[in-house]
Structures are given as C-alpha cells and as structure tokens.
Amino acid sequence: MTEQKLFSRREVKNAWFTTLSDLGFKTSVSLHNPLPVGRFSSDDFEVELDLFDSDGSTTLSSLVLARLASGDRITIDVSELLQHCKLAGDFVGAIRMVPQSLIGESQVALSRNDLIEWTSICDEFVGYTHIESGVVSGVHYQSPPMNDERLPSTRTMIVQSPKVVIGQHVDSHLLVFSPSTDPTFCSRIWFHIAVLNRTGDVMGRRSILIPARGRCRVSISEILRDADSYDDFVKLGGLGMVVGLAVGGVLSPLSLVHDDRGGLAVDHTLPPPYYVPWWGGEARKSASKMLIETLFPGVEV
Amino acid sequence: MLHVQNPFSFFDPHGHHRALVAIETFDADGTLIGSFDQELAPFASLAKPVVEVVGNRCASGFGSVTIDILPPPKFRDYLRRSTDKIPRIASPFWVRFWDDSGSQAFVHSIEADLTKFRGVAWPLSRVLIRKPTQVRWESDRTISVGEDMSVEAFVVNHSRTTLTTDCQWVSLDRGIESESRIQIEPRGTSLVSLPEEITGNIFLRLSRLSTPNAKPYVIVRNHEGLFGLTHG
Numbered sequence: 001m002t003e004q005k006l007f008s009r010r011e012v013k014n015a016w017f018t019t020l021s022d023l024g025f026k027t028s029v030s031l032h033n034p035l036p037v038g039r040f041s042s043d044d045f046e047v048e049l050d051l052f053d054s055d056g057s058t059t060l061s062s063l064v065l066a067r068l069a070s071g072d073r074i075t076i077d078v079s080e081l082l083q084h085c086k087l088a089g090d091f092v093g094a095i096r097m098v099p100q101s102l103i104g105e106s107q108v109a110l111s112r113n114d115l116i117e118w119t120s121i122c123d124e125f126v127g128y129t130h131i132e133s134g135v136v137s138g139v140h141y142q143s144p145p146m147n148d149e150r151l152p153s154t155r156t157m158i159v160q161s162p163k164v165v166i167g168q169h170v171d172s173h174l175l176v177f178s179p180s181t182d183p184t185f186c187s188r189i190w191f192h193i194a195v196l197n198r199t200g201d202v203m204g205r206r207s208i209l210i211p212a213r214g215r216c217r218v219s220i221s222e223i224l225r226d227a228d229s230y231d232d233f234v235k236l237g238g239l240g241m242v243v244g245l246a247v248g249g250v251l252s253p254l255s256l257v258h259d260d261r262g263g264l265a266v267d268h269t270l271p272p273p274y275y276v277p278w279w280g281g282e283a284r285k286s287a288s289k290m291l292i293e294t295l296f297p298g299v300e301v
Numbered sequence: 302m303l304h305v306q307n308p309f310s311f312f313d314p315h316g317h318h319r320a321l322v323a324i325e326t327f328d329a330d331g332t333l334i335g336s337f338d339q340e341l342a343p344f345a346s347l348a349k350p351v352v353e354v355v356g357n358r359c360a361s362g363f364g365s366v367t368i369d370i371l372p373p374p375k376f377r378d379y380l381r382r383s384t385d386k387i388p389r390i391a392s393p394f395w396v397r398f399w400d401d402s403g404s405q406a407f408v409h410s411i412e413a414d415l416t417k418f419r420g421v422a423w424p425l426s427r428v429l430i431r432k433p434t435q436v437r438w439e440s441d442r443t444i445s446v447g448e449d450m451s452v453e454a455f456v457v458n459h460s461r462t463t464l465t466t467d468c469q470w471v472s473l474d475r476g477i478e479s480e481s482r483i484q485i486e487p488r489g490t491s492l493v494s495l496p497e498e499i500t501g502n503i504f505l506r507l508s509r510l511s512t513p514n515a516k517p518y519v520i521v522r523n524h525e526g527l528f529g530l531t532h533g
Contacts, residue, residue, distance in 0.1 A: 032441040073443045073473060073504065123533060125442035135527040137406065140442065162306035162346035163395055163407055170405070200307070200344030239348040241306050261403025262527060270393050270409060275308045276380070277391065283312075283383040290314040295344075 004109040005150040007181070009102035010048065010062075012110070015095040015124040016143040016179040016252060018215045019078060022090055023173075023258055024132070026079035029095060030125035033068040037121040042070040044100040049076075052092045056178070056214035059091060068097070075127075092177045092215045095124070112152070115145045115181075133262040139254060141268050147180035147187070147212070147249045156288055156301055159244030161255045161269045164195060164220050166230070166238040173256040174242060175266075176208075177215040178249065186212050189249040194295045195223050195233075196241045202295060203229040203240070210251060217256075244269075245292065247301050303354075304407075305368055305394040306346040309376050316379060317343050321371040326354050329361035331458070331489035351396075365457045365490050367414040368394045398520075398530050406530035412515045416461040416487050435464070436513055439506035440533050443473065446503055449524035452495035454505055454517040458485040467508040468493045472501050485511070493517075 019027040036042045045068040051060035066074050078093060102108055119142050127138035145151055164172045178189055188211050195204045204227030208216050220242060224230040233240065244253060257265035272279045292299050307320040319340050326335040335354040341347055351366065370392040372380075380388035391413060398406040418426035446452055458464040463486055470479040478499045483491045495503065505519065516533040 030442045032443075034439075034441070073502075075443050075445065075502070123441045125531070125533070127442075130527075133523060133525060133527050135404070135523045135525075135529055136445075136521060137529040138442075138531055140531060140533045158311060160306060160308065160311050162304045162348075163397070165397065169403065196344055196346070198346055198348065200310070200342055200346075237348070239304075239346070241344075241346040243311075255407070257397070257405045257407060259399070259403040259405050263399065263403040263405035264529070265397060265399075265405040265407035267395065267407040267409055272311065274393050275391055276312055277389065278384050278386045279312070287312050287314060291311060294314045 002111045002113060004111045006107040007110050007115070007150070009098050009105055009108055010096040011181045012099060012102065012108065012115070013045070013097040013118045013121070014143045014181065015097065016093065016177070017095070017124070017126045018092045018175060018177045019082070019090045020128050020175070021079070022217060023264070025128040025130055025264065028078055028127040028129065029076045029093070030073070030127060031068065031076065031095065031097070032073045032122050033070055034122045035070045038117065040118070040121065044069050045097040046100060046103065047074065048096040048098060050094040050096065052213040054090055054215045056092070056211035059087060060085065090215060092179070092213055094179065112145065119144045128264055128266060130262040130264065135262055137264040137266050139266045139268055143179060145181040147178065147185045148182035149185065150182060153250065155248060157246040157250040158272060158288065158291065159253045159269050160241065162241040163255045163257065163267070164240040164242050165257045166221055166224070166234055169259050169261060171258055172220040172242070173217050173258060174220070174244065175217045175254040175256055176210060176251045178210045178212055178251050180212055187249050188212065189251060190247045191251060192245040192247070192296045192299055193218060193223065194243045195220055196243060197233055197236050198240050203227060203233050205296070243295055245296055245299065247299065302397040303349045303351060303366060303368065303394060304346065304397060305370065307341040307343060308370060309372055310344045313376060313379050316376060318373050318376045319343065322347055323369040323371060324349065324354055325367045326351065326364060327366070327488040328359055328364045329490045331486035334358040334364065363455060363490055363492060365488055366396065367488070368392050368410070369419055400528070402525070402527055404528045406528065408518060408530060408532050411532045412459045412512050414488070415459050415512050430461070434513055435509040435511060437508055438510045438516065440504045440519070442531070442533060443502050443504050444521060446495065446500045448500055451497065451522045452519065454493045454519045456483065456485060456491045456493060456507065456517045457515060458487055458489050458511040459515045460511040461487050463487070464509070464511045466510070469506040470495050470499060470503050471506055472499070472503050474501060478503065
C-alpha cells in the first residue's frame with residue numbers, strides 16, 4: 001500500500017509497552033538509535049513519553065525524556081519515573097522517537113510501507129525486573145502502526161499461543177493492551193479467550209473489553225477455576241494452549257508464565273502470517289468465521 | 302521443554318487436519334543427536350522435554366533444535382486452492398526454560414532452518430534458500446550488569462555454510478571490552494560468555510549473523526542464579 005496519508009511526526013517511530021506492577025515487577029524500556037539504516041540517514045531522535053492508565057485515559061503527554069544521537073542508547077526506568085511523578089498502578093506507555101529532521105514539520109506524508117520501514121529499523125526491549133530478587137525478564141518487539149483509521153487494517157485478530165503452564169508456584173497470564181497510532185481512535189475492543197488442554201478440548205472461556213490505549217492482565221488459572229476445570233487441566237499435566245480473538249480492532253498480546261518466587265517468562269505471540277506468510281483476503285475471512293463457530297460460538301463480528 | 306501446536310486448525314478449522322511434528326536436535330558442533338515425531342490432533346498442542354529427545358547424547362551440554370510441522374495432503378490441497386502464490390508455510394515454536402529456584406523463560410524460534418527447504422526436491426530446495434545474506438548485528442538491548450551477575454549468549458548457525466563471526470561485548474562507557482572470533486558449523490551453536498570482571502551497561506555485537514534474523518539467545522543470571530532469557 002503506497003498511498004500516503006498525513007501523520008504527526010510523533011507517530012513515525014513508536015514503542016508501546018505496558019507496566020506489570022500488579023505482578024510485582026518494575027518496568028524499563030531499552031532504546032537504541034541505529035540510524036543510518038537503509039534509506040534513512042543519520043539523525044537524532046527526540047524521545048517523548050505518553051502515558052495512559054489501564055482504562056486508556058491520558059495520564060502524561062509529550063514528556064520529553066532524552067535526545068538520542070545516532071548510535072546512542074538509553075534505558076528508561078519507567079517505574080522510577082512513575083514514582084517521581086507520584087503515579088501508582090499500571091499504565092500503558094507510548095514512547096515517541098521523533099526524528100529531529102522532522103521537527104518543525106507539523107505533519108508528514110507517509111504511506112503504510114514508510115511507517116513499517118521506520119518501525120523495522122530496530123527492536124525495543126521491554127524489561128521486567130522482579131522487585132524482590134532483581135532478576136530481569138523481558139521481551140524484544142516492534143510496534144507497527146495499529147488501530148489507525150488512516151490505514152487499511154483488519155478488524156479482527158487471532159492469537160494462538162501453546163504456552164500455558166499451570167502448576168505449583170506457576171500461573172500463566174495474557175497481558176493485552178491496545179496501542180493506536182491514531183489519536184482519534186476511541187474504540188473498545190472485545191477480546192475473547194479460550195483455554196485448550198493438550199488434546200484440544202476447550203476448558204474455559206472469558207471475554208474482556210479493552211479500552212483504546214488501555215490494558216488488562218488475565219490469569220489463565222482464574223479462567224479455569226471459573227469454569228470448574230482447573231483440577232482436570234492440572235491432572236493432564238497443566239500444559240495447553242490459549243486462543244484469543246479480538247473483535248473491533250487489534251491488540252498487543254504478551255503471554256506470561258509467572259512463578260510466585262520471582263520468575264517470569266514473557267514473550268509476544270506470533271500472528272498467523274508467521275505460519276502462512278501469504279495469509280489474508282477471503283481465505284482468512286472464511287477461516288476466522290469457522291474458528292469463531294468452533295471456539296467462540298455466539299460471538300458476533 | 303518444546304511447545305508447539307497444530308497450527309493448521311487455525312487456517313482451516315473445519316478441515317480437521319492432523320499435524321505431524323518432526324523434532325530434530327543438534328549438538329553444538331551441528332551433529333544430529335536426536336529426533337522425535339508425533340502427530341497432533343486438531344487444536345492439540347505438544348509440550349516435549351528436550352531431554353526426552355536428546356537422551357544423554359549431548360556431549361557439549363547445549364545445542365539447537367529444529368521443528369518441522371508437516372501438513373496432511375488435504376491441507377496442502379486446501380492451501381493450493383486458497384492462493385495463487387507459492388503455498389509455503391513455516392513452523393515456529395517455543396522453548397521454555399526454568400529451574401527449581403523459580404526462574405522462567407520462554408523464547409520463540411527466531412529463524413527458519415535454512416540448511417534445506419523441506420517438501421520439495423533438493424535442486425529446488427537449493428534455489429529456494431540460496432545463500433542467505435550474512436548481516437552485521439548489534440543488540441538493541443542494553444544490559445545492566447552488576448557484580449556477581451553473569452551473561453551468556455548462544456549463537457546458532459541457521460545456514461548451510463560454516464559461519465565465522467567476531468563477537469564483541471561493548472560497554473556504553475568504555476567501548477569494546479571483549480572480543481572473540483568463533484566458527485560455527487551448520488546447525489551448530491556457540492556459547493559466548495561475558496568475562497566476569499566486566500560490569501556496567503553493555504551490549505552484544507556480532508560482525509555477522511548466519512542469516513538475517515539469526516539473533517543470539519541471551520541469558521542473564523543474577524547473584525542468586527535466577528535467570529531471564531531472551532532472543533537478541
């Protein structure tokens with residue numbers, strides 16, 4: 001898609017993340033200015049932070065954190081920043097890496113491909129440090145343009161994650177948040193979850209509503225207990241899969257395996273094109289319809 | 302523990318396709334040291350301990366894993382009917398690491414095994430994978446290393462040619478702190494440790510990766526031995 005639309009310079013290269021204080025972890029974000037990369041020449045980034053509470057309401061806006069010259073790196077201690085600002089609870093953050101060459105431009109004409117190219121210049125590392133033990137877990141990912149009316153996008157999203165581990169000390173969670181490159185985006189997104197055992201049987205379901213730029217963490221044990229199937233799941237080894245269906249937009253899903261002694265496995269999930277690279281169009285629509293009939297009966301898309 | 306699901310259920314949910322999961326494990330020098338196949342029912346998943354595949358055959362104590370998820374013929378027909386493009390598929394999976402102290406980590410397979418392209422005759426396989434681009438790489442993550450912490454990186458060669466690469470641990474304050482040249486056979490793995498006297502804010506740089514996304518796996522342990530592990 002090469003059609004250009006107007007974007008704020010703050011929407012060019014973003015890093016979205018969420019905090020995890022509700023599980024006892026501090027949050028940091030490791031950033032790097034890798035420029036020059038490909039067709040992008042050497043440039044400084046102005047690093048700004050927007051912060052939203054779990055309901056998606058703006059808590060902080062355009063807080064300037066640093067200026068990163070080409071090759072520079074910085075680790076932003078988000079938890080320390082929150083403490084400094086006397087903010088408690090969990091938040092969704094959007095770090096705006098604003099190319100200095102665009103300062104002074106109120107808007108920039110960019111295509112979806114341009115935005116993907118900017119997204120791809122580097123990963124961001126979101127680190128979660130256990131407050132008691134100090135052990136650092138984390139995940140690398142990129143934040144492409146999402147939930148943006150200016151860009152063609154799907155209105156549903158499928159998550160398949162065979163990473164459910166339940167047992168003594170250990171629970172699994174889905175941590176989902178709703179980034180948006182579009183400041184006017186205000187849709188709430190339904191996220192339907194099905195927990196499957198190893199043989200593919202549905203053991204529990206839950207539906208949650210995620211506000212724009214909001215956040216939610218869901219315990220898989222809780223879903224199983226509510227469905228009265230926790231014991232059966234554990235008897236089969238406590239291992240299985242979680243399937244998610246987002247309706248009305250797309251979400252950033254992270255899967256967590258948490259040990260109450262401080263360990264945290266955190267990784268992003270892999271969307272369907274990681275399995276079938278050309279996936280899309282009518283085949284995708286038809287498969288999504290069948291999947292909803294099979295795993296999420298009654299859900300309206 | 303290897304974690305993988307039957308992905309075909311998500312692309313043709315009413316097709317009731319079974320998936321054949323073919324696991325192979327390789328020692329650090331790239332030698333095949335174990336294999337295991339299992340069929341998965343629709344929507345089923347597998348959690349397989351690596352030790353059950355490897356047994357006691359891993360002389361170096363570390364190595365690599367490939368998983369090929371093979372579709373049944375009727376799923377291949379379904380793909381061919383669904384697209385006019387080459388109906389290629391990939392087989393991503395996850396590996397869970399943990400210990401008795403409470404450490405937990407999950408990483409996904411970071412790169413395809415580019416030693417061969419499965420499901421086609423070998424001349425076509427050679428054409429499809431070509432010689433992958435070897436790219437310079439440095440981690441976007443800065444690791445804050447305190448005293449009594451340890452950092453190790455596992456570099457895997459996903460290509461079909463021997464990889465020679467220079468590994469550097471770079472301090473934000475002091476520049477290159479440590480440098481070593483390693484040579485890795487196809488499907489082999491090399492362990493690069495941060496010298497224990499180095500502390501502060503550091504990152505890893507490699508003069509080349511075997512394939513464009515062959516980022517190393519990095520394990521960071523705290524003073525109690527609890528660890529976190531990530532790719533890149």
